[in-house]
Amino acid sequence: MTDEPLLRVSALSKFYGSRVGCENITFDLWPGEVLAIVGESGSGKTTLLNCLSTRLLPSSGTASYRMRDGQWRELYRMSEAERRFLMRTDWGFVHQNPADGLRMTVSAGANVGERLMAVGDRHYGNIRATAVDWLSRVEIDEDRIDDEPRSFSGGMRQRLQIARNLVTGPRLVFMDEPTGGLDVSVQARLLDLLRGLVTDLGLAAIVVTHDLAVARLLSQRMMVMKDGHVVESGLTDRVLDDPRAPYTQLLVSSILQV
Amino acid sequence: MTDIATYNFAYLDEQTKRMIRRAILKGIAIPGYQVPFASREMPMPYGWGTGGVQVTASIIGPDDVLKVIDQGADDTTNAVSIRAFFRKVANVAVTTDTASATIIQTRHRIPEHPLAAGQVLVFQVPIPEPLRFLEPRETETRKMHALEEYGLMHVKLYEDIARHGRIATTYAYPVKVEGRYVMDPSPTPKFDNPKMHRSPALQLFGAGREKRIYALPPFTDVVSLDFEDHPFEVQTFDQPCALCGAENVYLDEVILDDHGGHMFVCSDTDHCEKRRADPASPLWEGRAGGAGAGDQAATPATPIPALRADPPHEGEGKEAQ
Numbered sequence: 309m310t311d312e313p314l315l316r317v318s319a320l321s322k323f324y325g326s327r328v329g330c331e332n333i334t335f336d337l338w339p340g341e342v343l344a345i346v347g348e349s350g351s352g353k354t355t356l357l358n359c360l361s362t363r364l365l366p367s368s369g370t371a372s373y374r375m376r377d378g379q380w381r382e383l384y385r386m387s388e389a390e391r392r393f394l395m396r397t398d399w400g401f402v403h404q405n406p407a408d409g410l411r412m413t414v415s416a417g418a419n420v421g422e423r424l425m426a427v428g429d430r431h432y433g434n435i436r437a438t439a440v441d442w443l444s445r446v447e448i449d450e451d452r453i454d455d456e457p458r459s460f461s462g463g464m465r466q467r468l469q470i471a472r473n474l475v476t477g478p479r480l481v482f483m484d485e486p487t488g489g490l491d492v493s494v495q496a497r498l499l500d501l502l503r504g505l506v507t508d509l510g511l512a513a514i515v516v517t518h519d520l521a522v523a524r525l526l527s528q529r530m531m532v533m534k535d536g537h538v539v540e541s542g543l544t545d546r547v548l549d550d551p552r553a554p555y556t557q558l559l560v561s562s563i564l565q566v
Numbered sequence: 567m568t569d570i571a572t573y574n575f576a577y578l579d580e581q582t583k584r585m586i587r588r589a590i591l592k593g594i595a596i597p598g599y600q601v602p603f604a605s606r607e608m609p610m611p612y613g614w615g616t617g618g619v620q621v622t623a624s625i626i627g628p629d630d631v632l633k634v635i636d637q638g639a640d641d642t643t644n645a646v647s648i649r650a651f652f653r654k655v656a657n658v659a660v661t662t663d664t665a666s667a668t669i670i671q672t673r674h675r676i677p678e679h680p681l682a683a684g685q686v687l688v689f690q691v692p693i694p695e696p697l698r699f700l701e702p703r704e705t706e707t708r709k710m711h712a713l714e715e716y717g718l719m720h721v722k723l724y725e726d727i728a729r730h731g732r733i734a735t736t737y738a739y740p741v742k743v744e745g746r747y748v749m750d751p752s753p754t755p756k757f758d759n760p761k762m763h764r765s766p767a768l769q770l771f772g773a774g775r776e777k778r779i780y781a782l783p784p785f786t787d788v789v790s791l792d793f794e795d796h797p798f799e800v801q802t803f804d805q806p807c808a809l810c811g812a813e814n815v816y817l818d819e820v821i822l823d824d825h826g827g828h829m830f831v832c833s834d835t836d837h838c839e840k841r842r843a844d845p846a847s848p849l850w851e852g853r854a855g856g857a858g859a860g861d862q863a864a865t866p867a868t869p870i871p872a873l874r875a876d877p878p879h880e881g882e883g884k885e886a887q
Contacts, residue, residue: 389713396717411700411721418724425724426717432727432793454728 312374314339314480314512315360320369322355328536329355333369335531335541339479340510344527344544346517346559352536353516354484360514361401361482362391376479396423400473404485406465409472410457416443416468417453423476442471446501463494467501474505481506483515487522499525520563524548532556576623577655582606586624586779590770593781598743599711600694605777609651614644615673616774618690619651622671625686625770626652631659633667638675638816638833645673662836674737676758678815678837681767683784689752691773694780696740696750716748719791727796736801741788748791749780757800757816762788807832810841812850 313336322329330352337343345353358364360371362383371383376398383391395401403409410419420439421429429435440450446467448460457465466486473481486502487495503526506513515526523530523544531541532553540553551557574580582604589603608616626632632652636644640662648671649660661667664679671688681687697707700718710718719740726734739756743749751759752771762769762782769782782788792798806813808829815837817830832838841850 388709392713392715414700414721414725415728417728418721421724422717422721424717425720426715430720430792430794432724433795435724436728 313337314341314374316370316372316380317360318370320356320359320366320371322352322359322364323367328352330359330533330536333538335538337480337512337514339512341529342506342511342513342515342527344515344517344523344530345533346520346523346530347533348518348559351533353518353533355536356533357482357484357514357516361399362386362395363401373480396426397476398478398480400478400481402466402469402473402481402483402486404488406457406462406469409469410465412458413456415454415456416448416460419457419468419472420475423472427476438475442475443468445505446471447497461494463490463498466490466498470502470505474509474511477509479512481511481513483513483517485517485519486515487517487519495522502526520548520560532559573655575628575656576626576652577608578606578620578623582620583624586620589779590621590624590781593770593779594768594783596747597782597786598747598749598780600778600780602777603779605774608774610647612775613692615648615671615690617772617776617779618671618673618688618774619648619772620774621688621770621772621779622648622652622669623656625688626656626658626669628656628658630668631661631666633661633664633670633836634672635670635675635677635834635836636673637818638677639835641835664834664836674753674755675816675833676754676761678812678832678834681761681765683766685767687765687767687769689754689769689771691750691752691771691778692775693738694750694752694771694773694776694778696738696748711747714746716742719748720793723791723793723796727793733792733796733798739798740791742791743782744787745789749782749788751788755801755816756790756798759788759790759798760800762786764788803830805830807838810838810845812838812841 315337318334320333321331333356345356347353355364359366365384372380373383374380401409411422417436417439420442421435424435424438439453443450443453448464448467457468460468487498490498499522505511506526515522517523527544529542530544530547531538532547532555533539534555540547540551540556547556548560551560586603589601593599593601605617606620608619610616610619632649634645634649636642639645652658653660664670664677667685669686669688670677671690673690676687695707697710697718700722701707701710723733735756737755738750738753739759741749741751741759741762751762764785764787766784768784771780790798803817807815807817809831812832816833818833819828820831821828
């Protein structure tokens, strides 16, 4: 880890008219760190994630990102071309619904290879070899490489989406409910896989989830949101074991025990 | 047509032609860029070449000589109707001879006879957006063109190789123009893609239904997309043309009977007829298989029907320049 953070967010707010999406969010994210944003539906988690990933422009506030060359760039002042380039090289975005992040009508191999081709790789053999490698890393059989994701199960699609995002070696990955809609055993496998990849690759990640177990397993630090505001933040284990804000206490005590 | 109201020269009114010419000029200024234009209703259905007809109508003058081809042929319905249309509304000379035409409107072929400076080739384009079947949103494809994000185009070629072991796209093969815009060369066979590269003729593309015009000024770089380990290749044919014996030309399959009889003949009828009329001409040397003339004797087993069965239509004799 370096001394400098990767992402600096300062007083970020997003309003939808007079309604609050998220308000006055400030935090730093360090390289290799996984930050979980938890909260109930409508608490502004996804709005915040979309603002951070520049899919949405905030109403006020700034966010700076340290590029690979060490230069700090303010995200909302970059041109669209630069932002989109960042999006498909140094960043990844894992959608809750894999169909949003995948091209459902082209093969798994092409889905993984698309980012490589987008950054100028023009050698079919190399692209395919990389795709095979990544499919095996996310535990998809090599013989499914020419199948369309339509024929994949939900868990496979999600793993394919992860491979597609990680193929260019990004430094920061945004995840929106990566395990939503999957059954628990598939969730467990996916979390295990994600945890391994994040550690191996030294990825920084911002994971939005309403599932505290996901936060516990994946993240080192978490922020609890309610009504567009951060009500509590800190180390994951501390927040979950010793919640201070009344809302966090409610959230933690709402977990069903089997 | 003396008593009835006459059309404006070349059918379109002057303001419309002016608007289309502005789009054409913009297209020429930005090679490969799709310029939106206010496409008009034409007296023909969409898909029959309304874009090409509007472009031709906007650039044609009384002194022009027009040739119209449809899949390389001068005598198919589309070609005959459009030729008749312009003879009627513009009273221009028409021809089937590639070399003497000043404007050639084409549906999906580039003539075998090399084009010269001063000639204009007008393509009829059904779907101008090369990214369309990969990305359905027009807002997104425009953004991709603007930001030069063409990785997706290679995804299509990747899929071809993954499924067929080679790039199986045979027509509408995407090209990059002047190192900038990726362009759909209209559904011409990829056989004709190399002819677009640095062509001395001006090439204009009109899509009537999609309301887009784009252009390749003379001597523009047109490079077909490919992979380093799967380079671009054009179609090849095992046999020469069954009628004129030409090699290295694009052939059409003609079904002869109900018993599987078929033969391959030149898609470019003008080229084929000229070769048969004068097999010894030095014009064929060095291109289209100069040896073709000598192969004349090698007639196919199946009898060769006359290339066209219909009697010459009214006024056709006048077409000779």
